[in-house]
Amino acid sequence: MEKSDLTVTATLASLVLDEAETQKLGDEVSRMLSYFEKMSEIDVDGLEPTTHALQKENRLRPDRGLSNEAQPDELLECAPDLEDRFILIPNVL
Amino acid sequence: MYQSFIGLEIHIHLAAETKAFCGCKANFGDEENTNVCPVCMGFPGVLPTLNEKAIQMSYVVARALNCKLSPNTKFERKNYFYPDMPKNYQISQFAEPVGRDGYIDIEIGDSIKRVRIHDVHFEEDAGKMIHAGDMSLLDYNRAGYPLLEIVTEPDLVIGEDAEAFLKSFQRLVRYLGVCDGNMEEGSMRCDANVSINPVGVGLGEKVEIKNLNSSRFVRKALNYEIERQSGLMDNGTKIIQETRLWNENRDQTEGMRKKEDANDYRYFPEPDLPPFRPSDEFMKEVEEGICELPLVRKQRLMTSYGLGSDQAEYIHDEKFMADFFEKAVFLGADAVQVYSWLSSDVKKLLNRNSQSLEDSNLSAERLARLISMIEDGQISGKIAKRVLDHIFDEDKDPDVICDEQGLVQISDPAAIAKFVDEVMAANEAVVEAVRGGDQRQMGFLVGQIMKVSGGKAAPAVVQSVLKEKVLG
Known part of the structure; x- marks a missing residue:
């Protein structure tokens, strides 16, 4: 794998890698990619991609409100910081 | 001479009770972070489930836009790191949207223009962020709101075309009852793409404009941008592909901070949502959800009732008024009379009361009766106006009002x-x-x-x- 590909992938995943990590991960990812290459050799023309192993279609919900076991207030307690009912984070604009 | 090409990306909030993939209320204006649950807050281990009504409305819109409807529509994760989505991805559609390759005919001035639709896809809205100093505030009430994105081909030419398109589209979604179409409140939003090139060369380098929260801004921003790009091209300056924001205070578009890499959203199939395959029954309901569309209706109002273009424009603007009009005429009232009342005295009273026709005490039956009383010489036009006032204020039939008030014309x-x-x-x-x-x-x-x-x-x-x- 090209090192630049790894750097781009790391950036997209918001990972900061130092030189040693880049080296180590580069080797591991290259090995993974070689497995995918092996799979790519198989002829799958005419086969429908399997994105879901169990249920293959239509799991729907009627458009009705549901009460949650977890209340909004409990969920908000998981946030590191609040201002009134807003979740407060460092500016990311 | 340059040629300009405009395409629009329109987002509409679907008028469902609940969010796209969880049972939280899809309500605007509620207290912050009250309509949230582990699914739309992105907690681990939760399972999103598709809202049946929202996906049905999506098919209705795609059908109304003459799209090829997907028999097997799929969901993808669009990955990005931004705290408006707590999951770090948005559930959207990519490979197999609800509909694609459609078109809509719209009226621009006196001519009809066909605008092609690239695709219609279902997704969830992001939360709302408020940036205050060195902190940002997050409200996830809107996160997971059912959203439909409609992408047009670059078939529009100038800002006026885009404005006309948006107005037609707004009327369409209101007719279909899938969205209130309110741009100021953000239930309908629009981004625009525009490029220019010397005539005959084809599409140029595309610039995207965001922050357009009214159809007027869309027109102004696009015309500004066409001028700006023409100026650059005149000087031989290269136009770069970028995203610009409309600044409504300065009436100009402004470049955003440039991203070094093009966005790579790494779409992949949403493993938690199986594809949706509409049944015959579902498709039958979609067909039933289609009504006579605004432009067809306008043309029919002109041919069937002899209304002029401006008169039909007024009557067909709201479906309720068009239905009201046709009912009054069906009950025997003269079409032009009904139009005249609706566009003058009734309109005045509605404005005075800040009411919609739907919420007022005037019914098609009452207006038809009022008009027939004038025609029969029972009351004068002048008295009829007073009777109309009483109908609005007292919610009574015209005959009752005339009896009570002694408002009968004397012709002896x-x-x-x-x-x-x-x-x-x-x-x-x-x-x-x-x-x-x-x-x-x-x-x-x-x-x-x-x-x-x-x-x-x-x-x-x-x-x-x-x-x-x-x-x-």
């Missing part, structure tokens, strides 16, 4: 003669002047008689009785 010549005599006796000098040839004073006498009769005398009868008595 003997009864009117009494008013005439009274007025002539009180205005002897004027009567003499008329007899002496000053016809202008006749109007004064008629006015006095109308006043004495409390506005109830039939003007035509007044005229003839007066003439006979004064001039013999």
Whole structure:
């Protein structure tokens, strides 16, 4: 794998890698990619991609409100910081 | 000479009770972070489930836009790191959207233009962020709201086209009842793409404009941008692909901080949501969800009722009014009369009461009856306006109001003669002047008689009785 590909992938995943990590991960990812290459050799023309192993279609919900076991207030307690009912984070604009 | 190409990306909030993939209320304006649950807050281990009504509305819109409807629509994760989505991805559609390759005919000025639709896809809205100083505030009430994105081909040419398109589209979604179409409140949003090139060369380098929260801004921003790009091209400056924001205070587009890499959202199939395959029954309901669309309706109002283009434009703008109009005509009222009442006196009262026709006490039956009472000579046009006032205020039928208020036109010549005599006796000098040839004073006498009769005398009868008595 090209090192630049790894750097781009790391950036997209918001990972900061130092030189040693880049080296180590580069080797591991290259090995993974070689497995995918092996799979790519198989002829799958005419086969429908399997994105879901169990249920293959239509799991729907009627458009009705549901009460949650977890209340909004409990969920908000998981946030590191609040201002009134807003979740407060460092500016990311 | 340059040619310009405009494409629009329109997002609409689907008018569902609940969010796209969880049972939280899809409500605007509620207290922050009250309509949230582990699914839309992105907690681990949760399972999103598709809202049946929202996906049905999506198919209705795609069908109304003449799209090829997907028999097997799929969901993908669009990955990005931004805290408006707590999951770090948005559930959207990529490979197999609800609909693609459609078109819509819209009216621009006097001509009809066909605008092709690239695709219609279902997704979830992001949360709302408020940036305050060195902190940002997050409200996830809107996160997971069912959203439909409609992407047009670059078939529009100038800002006016885009504005006309948006107005037509807004009317369409309101007719279909899938969205209130309110751009100011953000339930309908629009981004625009524009490029220019010398004539015949084809599409140029695309610039995307965001922050367009009214159709007027869309027009202004696009025309500004076409001018700006033309200026650059005149000078031989390369136009770069970028995203710009409309600044409504300065009336100009401004470049955003440039991203070094093009966005790579790494779409992949959403493992938690199986594809959706509409059943025959589902598709039947989609067909039933389609009504006569606005442009077709406008044309029919013109051909079936003899309305002019401007009159039909007014009547067809809201589906409720068009239905109201047709019902009143069906009940026997004259089409142009119904139009006249709706576009003048009724409109005035609606404005005064800040009401919509739907919320008012006027029904098609009541308006039709009012018009027939005028035609039968039971009441004058002037009295009819008073009756209309009472209908709005008291929620009663016109006949009841006329009975209660004694608002019946007097057309019996003997009864009117009494008013005439009274007025002539009180205005002897004027009567003499008329007899002496000053016809202008006749109007004064008629006015006095109308006043004495409390506005109830039939003007035509007044005229003839007066003439006979004064001039013999």
